[in-house]
Amino acid sequence: MTVTAVRRIASFIGSGRLYGVGIGSTLAQLDQAIQCDFVDVVDEEGDSMRRDYGFVEFYLNSDRDWTVSGGAIELHRLATRYEMADRWHAATRDKFPQYLTWGELNEEFSKLPDPPSLNLIDQGDFLEYRASATKVSVLVNNDQEERDGWLGHGDVWSVSLG
Structure with a gap:
């Protein structure tokens, strides 16, 4: 990893x-920051769009310009389609893991200078760790299953902004 x-x-x-x-960034800023293959999916009304890079997505709203309203790293997609991480690595030089446990992520998070506090919300099959100050949530698999080619207990499902 x-x-x-x-x-x-x-x-x-x-x-x-x-x-x-982040929230408020323009489409031009997104284009400049991430240069990887993507698919844009615009809603029928033409006022919102999802930019899908595979396991990374950004959500945009149309005002005078397209602006970012949220986004997500859908880590669960890498469990069965790990080739998406290879494409991302070629474009960004970041190699994302096929599986990531909350323990591993939380250890790295705790090393940040002055990390925001996290609120824990039990959602049954998921635990949500929410950083209200940054509007980012981490969903962690909370079922009791072991990892078997799919996410197991304690694996990060997604990290979402919005």
Whole structure:
């Protein structure tokens, strides 16, 4: 597992920014920050869009310009489609792990200078760790199953901004 990707995720939780992109960033800033293949999915009304890079997504709203309203690192997608991490690595030099436990991520998060406090919300099959100051949530698998080609107990499902 590459420590830099885990460090980047921890930084995302602490800052609300991924590759410098956060709520309020423009589409031009997103294009400049992340140069990787993507698919844009615009809603029928043309006022919101999802930029899908595979396991990383950004959500944008149309005002005078497209602006970022949220985003997510959908780590659960890497459990069965790990080739997405290879494409991302080629574009960004960050190699994301196929599986990431909350313990590993929390250890890296705790190393941040002045990390925001996290509120724990039990959602049954998931635990949500929410950094209200940065508007980032981490969903962690809370079922009691062992990892068997799919996420197991304690594995990070996603890290979301919004």
